[in-house]
Amino acid sequence: MNNVTESAMVDYHDDAEIIRHCQQNDQRAYTALVEKYQDRAFWVAYNMVGNAEEARDVIQEAFVRVFRAIQRFDFNMSFYTWLYRIVSNLSIDHLRKMKRRRPVRLDDLGDKASEFAEQVSPSARLEVSEIKREVHEVLDKLPPHYKNVIVLRDIEGLSCKEIAAVTGASHPTVRWRLHTARKLFKEKWDRQQSRTARKAALPARDSSRGETDLERE
Amino acid sequence: MKCTQVLKHIHLLVGGDLPEETARQSRDHLKACLGCYREYQDVLRAHESLRTLRQKPDLSALLVGLSDDVLAELREAPLGPSAPLPRMPFSRILRFSAAAAVLLMIVSASFFLGQTSGLRANRGLDDAGTYRSGYSANENPGSPGEAREAFGPSDLREVDPLHRLEPQQLPRVQPASHRRGF
Numbered sequence: 001m002n003n004v005t006e007s008a009m010v011d012y013h014d015d016a017e018i019i020r021h022c023q024q025n026d027q028r029a030y031t032a033l034v035e036k037y038q039d040r041a042f043w044v045a046y047n048m049v050g051n052a053e054e055a056r057d058v059i060q061e062a063f064v065r066v067f068r069a070i071q072r073f074d075f076n077m078s079f080y081t082w083l084y085r086i087v088s089n090l091s092i093d094h095l096r097k098m099k100r101r102r103p104v105r106l107d108d109l110g111d112k113a114s115e116f117a118e119q120v121s122p123s124a125r126l127e128v129s130e131i132k133r134e135v136h137e138v139l140d141k142l143p144p145h146y147k148n149v150i151v152l153r154d155i156e157g158l159s160c161k162e163i164a165a166v167t168g169a170s171h172p173t174v175r176w177r178l179h180t181a182r183k184l185f186k187e188k189w190d191r192q193q194s195r196t197a198r199k200a201a202l203p204a205r206d207s208s209r210g211e212t213d214l215e216r217e
Numbered sequence: 218m219k220c221t222q223v224l225k226h227i228h229l230l231v232g233g234d235l236p237e238e239t240a241r242q243s244r245d246h247l248k249a250c251l252g253c254y255r256e257y258q259d260v261l262r263a264h265e266s267l268r269t270l271r272q273k274p275d276l277s278a279l280l281v282g283l284s285d286d287v288l289a290e291l292r293e294a295p296l297g298p299s300a301p302l303p304r305m306p307f308s309r310i311l312r313f314s315a316a317a318a319v320l321l322m323i324v325s326a327s328f329f330l331g332q333t334s335g336l337r338a339n340r341g342l343d344d345a346g347t348y349r350s351g352y353s354a355n356e357n358p359g360s361p362g363e364a365r366e367a368f369g370p371s372d373l374r375e376v377d378p379l380h381r382l383e384p385q386q387l388p389r390v391q392p393a394s395h396r397r398g399f
Binding site: 043056136182 | 231232234259263264266267268269270271276277279280283284287290291
């Protein structure tokens with residue numbers, strides 16, 4: 001009973017406090033920690049592995065690993081850096097295991113993603129979802145380490161120093177990886193865009209040719 | 218700042234990952250150089266497409282019950298120092314054992330062959346078991362000391378097979394440290 005009262009008084013905004021309760025095997029603290037970080041962890045994993053179901057498995061495994069090692073948590077480092085590190089490593093492992101890469105679709109996210117999409121106009125929604133699909137396709141072609149840096153910096157918005165702490169690489173290495181990753185992304189993106197433009201131009205040319213033929217007739 | 222310098226770190230410039238001073242110098246250059254500015258616009262366009270993924274949809278429906286699943290998995294394998302160490306799968310144990318057995322057989326076979334060929338060379342035996350000098354085992358006059366007494370030092374080469382071998386044919390004796398493991 002005492003334990004319940006104590007856990008009810010836990011300040012769930014303070015990571016250190018939650019982790020201390022986790023170390024005392026408080027189940028509510030476990031739940032609080034998962035619920036606090038599950039969205040961010042999922043988004044990183046999803047952008048890495050490109051599939052909602054697999055991303056969920058990855059973060060579930062990540063949280064299990066976190067809780068198994070929670071007794072050894074170093075309070076000098078931030079929790080999310082640690083969690084991101086585990087999620088990133090698991091995602092990279094997962095990508096390596098999955099030799100066959102599937103194209104990523106936003107439909108993977110299910111109804112909730114469409115609810116999000118309904119907030120904007122249908123044409124804009126289509127355009128945004130098309131861009132996202134193309135970005136995911138290009139991201140999927142990048143090597144895992146470069147993909148990880150891009151996801152953490154440009155999508156998740158972590159600073160280079162934070163990424164260095166997550167990946168365990170030095171700050172200059174992270175910047176070099178980021179530079180190479182963006183360069184690779186741009187090259188592949190440009191190639192993809194020109195391919196899309198060619199595809200779009202083909203039916204247009206055919207239809208215009210058809211019209212002129214009709215006009216001639 | 219030169220064009221090459223700006224283009225070298227243009228990908229870091231678009232993301233705001235350059236030191237303040239370098240970024241300022243690069244921006245100054247972009248204001249003056251049309252070619253670099255166009256390249257910057259190109260890079261920026263690709264970068265902006267990436268940033269569309271910053272908008273997270275509402276993921277709560279996808280993540281319903283995640284904490285319960287995590288806790289259930291933890292319950293299956295308890296926390297703390299009492300938690301059992303992860304076991305190696307049986308198939309992997311089998312593969313490791315087979316590899317270790319094969320390795321052991323190869324090492325012991327090579328050691329055994331090395332020993333017997335060394336003994337043969339020491340005794341001046343060829344593969345058929347006869348002495349290379351033409352003597353049979355029964356005709357062996359004995360130790361080199363006895364031979365020296367019987368035939369004199371000049372005839373020693375005729376008797377002691379080791380004296381007839383060229384230096385490169387002599388058996389190589391491994392240092393004791395190599396043999397200690399066996």
